[in-house]
Amino acid sequence: MIGSASPARRSVGTTVCGGLRQLVPVRILIVDDFEPWRRAICSNLAMDARLQVVGESSDGLDAVQQCEALRPDLVLLDIQLPKLSGFAAAVRISEVSPDTKILFLSSYHSRDVMLHALKVGAGMVVKADASRDLVPVIWAVIRGEPIVRFKYLGDKPPKL
Numbered sequence: 001m002i003g004s005a006s007p008a009r010r011s012v013g014t015t016v017c018g019g020l021r022q023l024v025p026v027r028i029l030i031v032d033d034f035e036p037w038r039r040a041i042c043s044n045l046a047m048d049a050r051l052q053v054v055g056e057s058s059d060g061l062d063a064v065q066q067c068e069a070l071r072p073d074l075v076l077l078d079i080q081l082p083k084l085s086g087f088a089a090a091v092r093i094s095e096v097s098p099d100t101k102i103l104f105l106s107s108y109h110s111r112d113v114m115l116h117a118l119k120v121g122a123g124m125v126v127k128a129d130a131s132r133d134l135v136p137v138i139w140a141v142i143r144g145e146p147i148v149r150f151k152y153l154g155d156k157p158p159k160l
Contacts, residue, residue, distance in 0.1 A: 025052035026142055029070060031063040031089070032078040032105065041076060041105075041130070048135055060084030068096040074138060077121070079106040079113065090120045103141050105130060123147035 028051060032038050038056050045051045054070050057063040061083040067075060075093060079086035090102045102121035106113065109126045117124035122141040125133050137147045 025050055026074060026138065027052050027054045027070070027072045028138075029053075029055045029057065029063065029066055029072040029075045031057045031060070031075060031081065031086070033058045033081055034078075037127070041134070044131060044134055045138075051135070051138065058082070060086060060089030063089050064092040064096060067093045067100055071097050072100055074101045074103060074141065076103055076105050076134075079104055079108060079117075087116060087120055094120075101141050103137065103147070105134075 028045065030038050030041050030053060032041070035058070038058075042053050042056075045053055054072055055066050057066050058081075060081040063075065063077065063081070064084070066072075075090075077086045077090060077093075081089065084092070086104060086106075090104075093100055093102060104117040104121055104124040105127055106117075106124060107127045109124075114124055122145075123137070125137050125147070140147050
């Protein structure tokens with residue numbers, strides 16, 4: 001967007017204003033083409049008042065556009081999306097909103113997929129484990145820790 005002012009970045013966590021601590025929520029964009037899954041994630045995130053869903057998208061191209069406009073702190077991004085894959089969208093998101101962290105959510109959990117998720121984003125959570133792992137992993141990503149959560153189907157963990 002040429003000539004448009006970009007939203008000011010702010011740190012997440014708590015701020016002190018007039019001696020009072022105020023909650024600064026983590027602003028999240030959820031990107032998945034399956035609407036019931038997005039609803040489930042929204043419900044899961046609603047249990048933590050420090051997390052705020054600021055938008056939803058069902059395809060990779062729209063996700064890039066929303067990131068440019070909203071500048072979320074974190075994008076929860078499916079890998080297999082219409083119009084633009086999650087991995088391709090992640091590269092573009094990093095260009096238009098460089099401070100936005102990217103966490104992949106996927107049913108796919110091969111070694112190659114997980115390693116690529118770490119290469120282009122902060123990591124990955126397997127959808128089957130999301131109800132248990134997602135919120136703690138979000139906080140780890142916000143702290144800057146690369147994360148991969150998955151089940152090793154008899155394989156040894158990859159050496160990173």
